[in-house]
Amino acid sequence: MGMPFMESKLSELIGLKEVLQGLQVLTSYGKAVKEELRPFLPEEGDRITKALDNLAFFKEALDSRLELQLLLKNNLSQFKDIRGTLKRLEGGEALNIIEFFEIKAQLMEMSELQSIIQNSRLKQMEALKLLSIEEVIKLLDPEGTGLKTFYLYDSYDENLKVIRKEKKDLEEEITKEKNRIKEIISQETQLKPKLNGEIIVDKQDKDKIRRLMESPWVFLSSESFRSLVFRVKSSSLLDELNSKLLLVKSIEEDYEQEVRQRLTQQLKIYGEAIHQNIKVVGELDFLFGKYLLNKRIDGVRPKLVEGPYLQIEGGRHPIVERTLRSKNQDFTPIDITLKSGVTLITGANMGGKTVILKLIALTTIMAQMGLYVPAKRAYIGPVSFIHFSIGDQQSLEAGLSTFGAEIFYLKNTLHRVEEGGLILMDELARGTNPTEGYAISKGIMEFLKDKPTISVITSHFDGLCRVKDINHLQVVGLKMDLIAEDKDKIVKQQQAEGFLEEYMDYRLQPVSNGKAVPKDAIFVAKLLGLKDEIIQEAERAIKPLGEGE
Amino acid sequence: MELLKYAYKKYNTLSVVGMAKNAGKTVTxxxxIxxxxxxxxKLGITSTGRDGERLDLVTSTEKPTIYIHEGTLVATAAETLLASQVKLEILEVTNFNTALGQVVIARALDSGLVEIAGPTTNHQIKVAAEMMKYFGAELILVDGAINRKTAAAPSITEGTILATGAVISRNINKAIEDTLHQVxxxxxPVVEDHEMSLLARGIIEEKTFAVINQRGEITYLDIATSLNTGIIIGDAIKENSTYIIISGSLTKKTLEDIIAVSPYYKNVKIIIKDGTRVFLNSKDWGYFLKRGISLEVLDKINVLAVTINPVAPSGYSFNPRDFKEKMQEALRPIPVVDVVMEEL
Structure with missing residues (x-):
């Protein structure tokens, strides 16, 4: 293969990037799956079908039980990325308790997810089969509390349990002994040590100092300019208890280390299973994202057919549609059928021809990615590449003229036409003089018309309509009746951007062979409010040329 | 409960801030505790971390090492927990990142020392506090800071204890005056107009500056550097201006420039986030008040008590009784507690 399916910048150009930004995932596992998303090639048809089947089943399951959406959302948003911890687990070095917690919390989330799936129709989906992890959870929840929290439980090790008990007892004895000493000091000196065992007195306070000096239970620990700091002495019992405690604590530490090591080894066995489940979580998350995206764009499952072939009924461009909607306008759904060979689209200026090309590219790619497409119905025969040229944007980056860039790009595509691709060219050869532009366009169309690739070309060049054996479509165009009716209103609105959209019929209609390109550029300019004297001069200039044939 | 009584059962969250290093914050x-x-x-303890600092800076800065008791909850960075000898139960790992790892909510299973390095934003501190409440903390203690550049303002807690001490000045009167100034x-005063308060909060959250006039029209100011802030603001104050909203800190230079440039500055109120954003000593503050500067805040800081340390680490100290009496006199009705010399 080697050759790319499409140029990388195409994604932004046709609005695919923006559409995919709307495909949101909740976990980093879903994100990893999303990053792998690409259009499948015609020979990978079964993968497209599988992706579409999964989405269809998922959609049905969620549509029929609305609370499932909420359950999944709540569950998925708890998953943190623990792949780093799992890597440490595989390394085999004893994990720390924060890492054990992370694994335990995630396993419990997986277990919750498992029960959500089991209680819904999703349980029939092969792609969402989670491996049972109850055994692993038991390892991390040995006392069966069902809590997500984690510590090194007593039940991991009898020795640990015993030593902890010993530690508790010692600590209690120490507190008791400390309180006993403090009590004696209070009685002897009428001074109560602070909680940290200090007694601070003013140097002026001779009486207090005398009492403290006389007590066998305190010693002068430090002295400042104005004050003396006494500290409570330790008793021999206290010393003994404290050194015992120190020992006990170090033994506890050793036992804990052993437990962590053992637990790590036990968990390690399940590393692969956890990874498997992480994959399923990612798939589910991604599927959920596709489902929600489809809800927003109101799409339909594309039917796969032998390619290259495209039939879109009621197609919409979701990004353009969103922009229009924010201006309270509707997107006119487009019907179009494309077979291999050349389709020429002509029609009014501002008639939406560029948007149609973008819609064709977007719908095709989304379908080949296994997504639903924004249309009422769509039959897609997958293509092996997409070529999309729109003149301006590309040339600016490459430092070529519009014409140069267009030809250079096309030249590189032409040797692939036998593979069965999709070529979309907006206003072919517009960057050069009309006479030669027409000639080159004709040459290109003649070359492409009997190739097994779908080529769609928009143009204003008259003569192209006469090329034999091509499919010619035309934008219906300006609604002249309505314009006549609203004449006064239009004069007033001329400043407002987008007012023309109301008077444009964006639908496509087939044209019988040879019919001329409509001449309405001057009329449109007039509607848009260009200076009268320019319009008049233009009308005079065009007269001798006559209309059509 | 000499000190705790001012917060316990009255507030859910309490911050402790120090006037200066060695003012006695950690003692307090x-x-x-x-x-x-x-x-x-049952306490929940966290601290305000510093945002976006390099690891070496974070590790070298002073973090309070605190002796916690069994059952205490903490919200602190993973590495501080792993370095601690205290046995812990892990309750939750948040997705709040710090240079020392993610902030973890944990419960102490025995007693011992732990370093506290909490979340870095106000919002995260609030969430961490809520989590600790959820796991059973009755009162949340936040080790706060006044002078840090980041969001570490005590205004996020319901109450604050201010730690001050002899370290502020060798002159007892100056030490008291500075503390009074901070309080x-x-x-x-808090912005009373509810709508103005909401508006100002939005502007401050976006870290911008604005002037608002009588008709409620907002003019956003393009403040490129802090060097000429006052001049730009002063120029923007018109005859009908009513409020100036200043994000970040308010300095002497800014106020001087505003007064120098604008003939109308006395007609406007300056709004800032809270009292920690003012960087003026008490003398300058008095001067600007006399010149007619009027200042309001979005969040009042509720000082529940002031703790004093009459000993400065450099060797001098004040007579504890004297210091406490004079401080109490100046701050009344706010209670003053000597955390170093006073007997319990």
Missing amino acids: LNRL EEAAEAQV RLFNL
């Missing part, structure tokens, strides 16, 4: 914090242990009050800044 430890005192609160000891009192809570004695009264068997006054904490108590700056």
Whole structure:
């Protein structure tokens, strides 16, 4: 293969990037799956079908039980990325308790997810089969509390349990002994040590100092300019208890280390299973994202057919549609059928021809990615590449003229036409003089018309309509009746951007062979409010040329 | 419960801030912890971390090392927990990142020392506090800071204890005056107009500056550097201006420039986030008040008590009784507690 399916910048150009930004995932596992998303090639048809089947089943399951959406959302948003911890687990070095917690919390989330799936129709989906992890959870929840929290439980090790008990007892004895000493000091000196065992007195306070000096239970620990700091002495019992405690604590530490090591080894066995489940979580998350995206764009499952072939009924461009909607306008759904060979689209200026090309590219790619497409119905025969040229944007980056860039790009595509691709060219050869532009366009169309690739070309060049054996479509165009009716209103609105959209019929209609390109550029300019004297001069200039044939 | 009583059962969250290093903040914090242990009050402890600093800076900065008791909850960075000898139960790992790892909510299973390095934003501190409440903390202690550049303002807690001490000045009167000044800044009047308050909060959250006039029209100011802030603001104050909203800190230079440039500055009120954003000493503050500067805040800081340390680490100290009496006199009705010299 080697050759790319499409140029990388195409994604932004046709609005695919923006559409995919709307495909949101909740976990980093879903994100990893999303990053792998690409259009499948015609020979990978079964993968497209599988992706579409999964989405269809998922959609049905969620549509029929609305609370499932909420359950999944709540569950998925708890998953943190623990792949780093799992890597440490595989390394085999004893994990720390924060890492054990992370694994335990995630396993419990997986277990919750498992029960959500089991209680819904999703349980029939092969792609969402989670491996049972109850055994692993038991390892991390040995006392069966069902809590997500984690510590090194007593039940991991009898020795640990015993030593902890010993530690508790010692600590209690120490507190008791400390309180006993403090009590004696209070009685002897009428001074109560602070909680940290200090007694601070003013140097002026001779009486207090005398009492403290006389007590066998305190010693002068430090002295400042104005004050003396006494500290409570330790008793021999206290010393003994404290050194015992120190020992006990170090033994506890050793036992804990052993437990962590053992637990790590036990968990390690399940590393692969956890990874498997992480994959399923990612798939589910991604599927959920596709489902929600489809809800927003109101799409339909594309039917796969032998390619290259495209039939879109009621197609919409979701990004353009969103922009229009924010201006309270509707997107006119487009019907179009494309077979291999050349389709020429002509029609009014501002008639939406560029948007149609973008819609064709977007719908095709989304379908080949296994997504639903924004249309009422769509039959897609997958293509092996997409070529999309729109003149301006590309040339600016490459430092070529519009014409140069267009030809250079096309030249590189032409040797692939036998593979069965999709070529979309907006206003072919517009960057050069009309006479030669027409000639080159004709040459290109003649070359492409009997190739097994779908080529769609928009143009204003008259003569192209006469090329034999091509499919010619035309934008219906300006609604002249309505314009006549609203004449006064239009004069007033001329400043407002987008007012023309109301008077444009964006639908496509087939044209019988040879019919001329409509001449309405001057009329449109007039509607848009260009200076009268320019319009008049233009009308005079065009007269001798006559209309059509 | 000499100190804890000012917050316990009255507020859910309490911050401790120090006027300066060695003013006794950690002593105050430890005192609160000891009192809570004695009264068997379950504490949740966290601190305001610093945002976006390099690891070496974070590790070298002073983090309070605190002795916590069994049952205490903490919200602190993973590495501080792993370095601690205290046995812990992990309750939750948040997705709040710090240079020392993610902030973890944990419960102490025995007693011992732990370093606290909490979340870095106000919002995260609030969430961490809520989590600790959820896991059973009765009172949340936040080790706060006044002078840090980031969001570490005590205004995020319901109450604040201010730690001050002899370290502020060798002159006892100056030490008291400075403390009084800080308390006054904490108590700056709050913007009363509810709509203006909402508007100003939005502007401050976006870290921009704006002038608002009588008709409620907002002019956003393009403040490129802090060097000429005052001049730009001064120029923007018109005859009908009513409020100036200043994000970040308010300095002497800014106020001087505003007064120098604008003939109308006396007609406007300056709005800032809270009293920690004012960087003026008490003398300058007095001067600007006399010149007719009027200042309001979005969040009042509720000072519950002031703790004093009459000993400065450099060797001098004040007569404890004297210091406390004079401080109490100046701050009344706010209670003053000597956390170092006073007997319990």
